[in-house]
Amino acid sequence: MLVLCLRANDLARMNAELKAVLGPTNTGKTHLAVERMCGHSSGMIGFPLRLLAREVYDRVVKLKGANQVALITGEEKILPKDARWLLCTAESMPADRDVAFVAIDEAQLGADPERGHVFTDRMLHARGREETMILGSESLKPMVRALLPKAEITTRPRFSTLSYVGPAKLSRLPPRSAIVAFSAEQVYAVAEMLRRMRGGAAVVMGALSPRTRNAQVAMYQAGEVDYLVATDAIGMGLNMDVDHVAFAGLSKFDGNRRRRLTPAEMAQIAGRAGRHQRDGTFGSLTLEGDALAEFRPEEIERIEEHRFEPLEFLYWRESKLDFASVGALIKSLERRPVRREVRAAPEAIDLAVLKVLAGDSDVMTLATTPHLVERLWAVCGLPDFRKTGPEHHARLVGRLFAYLAEGHVPQAWYAEQVARLDNVQGDIDTLADRIAGIRTWAYIAHRRDWLADPEGMAARTMAVEEKLSDALHERLTQRFVDRRTAVLMRDVGRKGAGEFPVAIDPEGEVSVGTYAIGRLQGFAFEVDPAARHADRKMLLATAERRLGHEYERRAGALVADTDEHFTLRTDAGQPIAILWRGHEVARLGPGKNLLSPRVLLDRRIDRVSDKGREAVIERLKSWVRAGAEKVLGPLRAAGHAAQDPAAAPAVRALLAMLVDEGGIIPREAVAAPLGALDREQRRAVTRLGIRIGALDLFMPAVLKPEARRWRAALRAAAADSAMPDMPPHSSVVLPTPEDRALLTRLGFRAAGPQMIRVDMAERIAAKAHEARAGGQGEAVDPDLVTSLGLQPAAVARLMRDIGFQPTEEAAGWIWRGRERRKPPRGGPDKASHAFAALAALKR
CATH class of the missing domain: 3.40.50.300 (P-loop containing nucleotide triphosphate hydrolases)
Incomplete structure (x- = not known):
C-alpha cells in the first residue's frame, strides 16, 4: 500500500x-x-x-x-x-x-x-x-x-532588525506597542488598564470576525489609539504599524495542556514588530501581582537571529478515502503513514464527530451507500466554531445529515436558526458567541447543494455577521477606549483654557498643561479627534491663542530652509502642491507662462502676518524657479532665446512654438519657420539642445522621467487642474488611449494602436533612412521594433509617417516622401500662430 x-x-x-x-x-x-x-x-x-x-x-x-x-x-x-x-x-x-x-x-x-x-x-x-x-x-x-x-x-532575510529590549511596565511601554496575552480574561484586563492610563487600546482576538478585527486594527492604524492588545492571533494577520511587542505571558493552553511557547512561536508573534525596513523590538510586560514572563537567553538569541530547530515531521492524514461504509471510512482516515517524515495527525474534530455518529443507529440507517457516506463525511467537516466539543457538535451534524440524506436543509428551519442570532444586544462575550454561531450557518450556506436557495441564505448570514461585527466593535471601543480623560475636562473647565500653558515638542505634539490635545503638522493644527464636540472648541481656542508665535517662527524657518526640504507633490488626481518638510504649504496655479506658475499659499498660513506671508511666497517662487531650471534648464534657455531681439524672426518663432508645447512639437507644425532657417541658424537651434528629427522637433532633456513629471505638473497648474495619471518612467511604447493629448504632450507619437516615444520613433526613422541610403538591407530593423514591443500595425503607421510605403520587394518598404497635409481653409489659427506663442512667453 x-x-x-x-x-x-x-x-x-x-x-x-x-x-x-x-x-x-x-x-x-x-x-x-x-x-x-x-x-x-x-x-x-x-x-x-x-x-x-x-x-x-x-x-x-x-x-x-x-x-x-x-x-x-x-x-x-x-x-x-x-x-x-x-x-x-x-x-x-x-x-x-x-x-x-x-x-x-x-x-x-x-x-x-x-x-x-x-x-x-x-x-x-x-x-x-x-x-x-x-x-x-x-x-x-x-x-x-x-x-x-x-x-x-x-x-529570504528579514527586511528589518528585531531586538530584545527587556521587561517594561505598562506605563513605560512606547506608543505603537502591541501587548500579547494568552486568554480573553488577560486581554480584557490589560486593555482596561491601558484605557485608564493611556486613553485606550484596540483589541484583537481569534474569536473576532474579520470585520470586527479590521475595524479594531483600523482604529489603531489611524492613530486613534496607540496600543493594541491581542492574543497570539496577531502572529498571522494583517500587517500593522507595530514598533514593539510586549509579551504578557510566555505559555498558553494548546487544547490539551498548558505549555511554554516554542522559540519559533515566540518569533512569529514578536515578528509583528517592525515592518519593511523599520526595525522592531520585543520584550516582556511587567504586571503588578503577576509573575514576570522572562525570556531565556537562548530564546532571545534564536528570536533575534531567526534560528530555530528544524521540523522533524509533519502531520498527515489519508486523503484518498474509502466511502464503502462508515466503518471503511473511519479505517481509511486512521491509516498510518509509511514515511518517517510524516506522522498520523491527532484525531481532529471531524473524525471525532464521525465516530460519535457511527454509534447513532438513526445515522447508520441512513448512511448505507457510498454517496451517502461521502455526504455524511462532508457534513462532519462543518467546523465547531463555538468550541462545544464532539458530543454536542455531533447533534447538529447528525440533524443536518438527516435532512441532507433526503434532499436539502429545510429553508424555514435554517432561517429560524439565523433569526435567533440576529440580535445586537448583550456584552462582548455574548456578541462574540453569536458571531461564532452565525459562522456555522454561513458555512452551511456556502455549500452548493445543502440549501435550496444557498445564495439568498448566504447574503442573509453575511448581513447578520456584519451587523453583529459592527456591534461588537462598538462594545469593544466603548469598554476599552476613553477618548478624553475626565480629569482633563474637569481641570480645563475649572481653570479656563486661557490659564494653561501650551507646549510643542519636536514632533509637533501640542500639549495644554500636561495633556496632549493635538498635533501641529506644518501650519495645520489638528485637535485630538477623540475629544467631545464642546471640548474640541475649548481646547482649540486654547491652542490657537498660544500658537501665533509658533506660526511666525515656522514661517521664518521655511524661508531660511534649504531647497532639499521642499518637494513638488504630483499625486495623480490631486492639485499640484509644494510640500515643506512633508507638509503642504502652497499650490500652483496659472501664471504668466508655463515655467512661471502662480504660488497660492495654503489658507492655514493666513495665521502668519502679511510680511511673513510675502516672504514665504517669494521663497517658494524661488524654489520653483530653481527646480524648473534644474530639471527643465534647456527649455527655459530656449524660452530666453525666443525673446532675444538679435535672433532671426524665424528662429524666434520656431523656439516660441517649441517652448509653448513643452519642448516637443511635430515637425509639420513648424514647417514654415523651420524651412526658413539657413544652415547656421539650424546649428544655433541644435546648440540649444534641440534635436531636429524626421518626424518631430524635441529636446531629449525633457523626455527624462523627472522632466516629464515637472512638465506634466506645470501644465496641470497652468490649466488649474489636477495631476494626470502618468505612465511608468521606463515606458517607451504604450497602447493608444482614447484621449491621446497627455501622452502627446509627454513626448509620445501616435502610431495606430500604439504610441511610441519620439526619440525611439526617430531611431526607427534613422535606421530606415540609413538602409535607404545604403541601398541594401531592410528598412525596418526587426530587432529594434521587437525590443520595443511594437505591433505590426504600429510599425506600418510609423513608416508611412516617415515617408515609406509598403512594397513587394525584399526590403518591404520604398521611399515615397512624406505626405504634406493641406492647411485648413481660412488660414492658420491666429491663437496658435508662432508669434502669438512668442508673445505669451514675454515676462
Missing part, C-alpha cells in the same frame, strides 16, 4: 517549477507569491486564515478586477464565473481546479496538531500547471528536502 503516492494530476505537473521560499516574518514572501501569481494566466493561493485570504483578495481585485478574482473560504465565497485568480483558505482550495500557479502560505503549519494534515496534503499534492510555490519558515527546510526533493529552495 503506497500512502504518499502522487495523484494523476500531480504526474501531469511533474515538469512544472516547484519552489520553496523560506524565511521569518517580514521577508516579503506573501508579496512575492502574489506578484508571481498575477504574472501567470491563472493562479491560486491557500492561506491559513480567512482574514489573510480576504486581505490579499482585496489587493488582487485592485490589480485584476472583481470579475477575474475569487475568494473561497469556509464561510465566505465570492466566485465570479470568469475568475482566474483564487484566494482561499488552505482547507477550501479546490483540488480539481486547473491553474497555472499555486502557492501555499505558512506551510510550516503542517506541524500543527489540529490543522497540520491539511497543509501537508496541500504541500504534497496542490500543484500549478506552470509553477508551485511553498511559503514558510526556515524550520520547514528539511521537510521540503525529504518530501519534495525536486523543489528549489530559496531563503
Whole structure:
C-alpha cells in the first residue's frame, strides 16, 4: 500500500517549477507569491486564515478586477464565473481546479496538531500547471528536502532588525506597542488598564470576525489609539504599524495542556514588530501581582537571529478515502503513514464527530451507500466554531445529515436558526458567541447543494455577521477606549483654557498643561479627534491663542530652509502642491507662462502676518524657479532665446512654438519657420539642445522621467487642474488611449494602436533612412521594433509617417516622401500662430 503516492494530476505537473521560499516574518514572501501569481494566466493561493485570504483578495481585485478574482473560504465565497485568480483558505482550495500557479502560505503549519494534515496534503499534492510555490519558515527546510526533493529552495532575510529590549511596565511601554496575552480574561484586563492610563487600546482576538478585527486594527492604524492588545492571533494577520511587542505571558493552553511557547512561536508573534525596513523590538510586560514572563537567553538569541530547530515531521492524514461504509471510512482516515517524515495527525474534530455518529443507529440507517457516506463525511467537516466539543457538535451534524440524506436543509428551519442570532444586544462575550454561531450557518450556506436557495441564505448570514461585527466593535471601543480623560475636562473647565500653558515638542505634539490635545503638522493644527464636540472648541481656542508665535517662527524657518526640504507633490488626481518638510504649504496655479506658475499659499498660513506671508511666497517662487531650471534648464534657455531681439524672426518663432508645447512639437507644425532657417541658424537651434528629427522637433532633456513629471505638473497648474495619471518612467511604447493629448504632450507619437516615444520613433526613422541610403538591407530593423514591443500595425503607421510605403520587394518598404497635409481653409489659427506663442512667453 503506497500512502504518499502522487495523484494523476500531480504526474501531469511533474515538469512544472516547484519552489520553496523560506524565511521569518517580514521577508516579503506573501508579496512575492502574489506578484508571481498575477504574472501567470491563472493562479491560486491557500492561506491559513480567512482574514489573510480576504486581505490579499482585496489587493488582487485592485490589480485584476472583481470579475477575474475569487475568494473561497469556509464561510465566505465570492466566485465570479470568469475568475482566474483564487484566494482561499488552505482547507477550501479546490483540488480539481486547473491553474497555472499555486502557492501555499505558512506551510510550516503542517506541524500543527489540529490543522497540520491539511497543509501537508496541500504541500504534497496542490500543484500549478506552470509553477508551485511553498511559503514558510526556515524550520520547514528539511521537510521540503525529504518530501519534495525536486523543489528549489530559496531563503529570504528579514527586511528589518528585531531586538530584545527587556521587561517594561505598562506605563513605560512606547506608543505603537502591541501587548500579547494568552486568554480573553488577560486581554480584557490589560486593555482596561491601558484605557485608564493611556486613553485606550484596540483589541484583537481569534474569536473576532474579520470585520470586527479590521475595524479594531483600523482604529489603531489611524492613530486613534496607540496600543493594541491581542492574543497570539496577531502572529498571522494583517500587517500593522507595530514598533514593539510586549509579551504578557510566555505559555498558553494548546487544547490539551498548558505549555511554554516554542522559540519559533515566540518569533512569529514578536515578528509583528517592525515592518519593511523599520526595525522592531520585543520584550516582556511587567504586571503588578503577576509573575514576570522572562525570556531565556537562548530564546532571545534564536528570536533575534531567526534560528530555530528544524521540523522533524509533519502531520498527515489519508486523503484518498474509502466511502464503502462508515466503518471503511473511519479505517481509511486512521491509516498510518509509511514515511518517517510524516506522522498520523491527532484525531481532529471531524473524525471525532464521525465516530460519535457511527454509534447513532438513526445515522447508520441512513448512511448505507457510498454517496451517502461521502455526504455524511462532508457534513462532519462543518467546523465547531463555538468550541462545544464532539458530543454536542455531533447533534447538529447528525440533524443536518438527516435532512441532507433526503434532499436539502429545510429553508424555514435554517432561517429560524439565523433569526435567533440576529440580535445586537448583550456584552462582548455574548456578541462574540453569536458571531461564532452565525459562522456555522454561513458555512452551511456556502455549500452548493445543502440549501435550496444557498445564495439568498448566504447574503442573509453575511448581513447578520456584519451587523453583529459592527456591534461588537462598538462594545469593544466603548469598554476599552476613553477618548478624553475626565480629569482633563474637569481641570480645563475649572481653570479656563486661557490659564494653561501650551507646549510643542519636536514632533509637533501640542500639549495644554500636561495633556496632549493635538498635533501641529506644518501650519495645520489638528485637535485630538477623540475629544467631545464642546471640548474640541475649548481646547482649540486654547491652542490657537498660544500658537501665533509658533506660526511666525515656522514661517521664518521655511524661508531660511534649504531647497532639499521642499518637494513638488504630483499625486495623480490631486492639485499640484509644494510640500515643506512633508507638509503642504502652497499650490500652483496659472501664471504668466508655463515655467512661471502662480504660488497660492495654503489658507492655514493666513495665521502668519502679511510680511511673513510675502516672504514665504517669494521663497517658494524661488524654489520653483530653481527646480524648473534644474530639471527643465534647456527649455527655459530656449524660452530666453525666443525673446532675444538679435535672433532671426524665424528662429524666434520656431523656439516660441517649441517652448509653448513643452519642448516637443511635430515637425509639420513648424514647417514654415523651420524651412526658413539657413544652415547656421539650424546649428544655433541644435546648440540649444534641440534635436531636429524626421518626424518631430524635441529636446531629449525633457523626455527624462523627472522632466516629464515637472512638465506634466506645470501644465496641470497652468490649466488649474489636477495631476494626470502618468505612465511608468521606463515606458517607451504604450497602447493608444482614447484621449491621446497627455501622452502627446509627454513626448509620445501616435502610431495606430500604439504610441511610441519620439526619440525611439526617430531611431526607427534613422535606421530606415540609413538602409535607404545604403541601398541594401531592410528598412525596418526587426530587432529594434521587437525590443520595443511594437505591433505590426504600429510599425506600418510609423513608416508611412516617415515617408515609406509598403512594397513587394525584399526590403518591404520604398521611399515615397512624406505626405504634406493641406492647411485648413481660412488660414492658420491666429491663437496658435508662432508669434502669438512668442508673445505669451514675454515676462
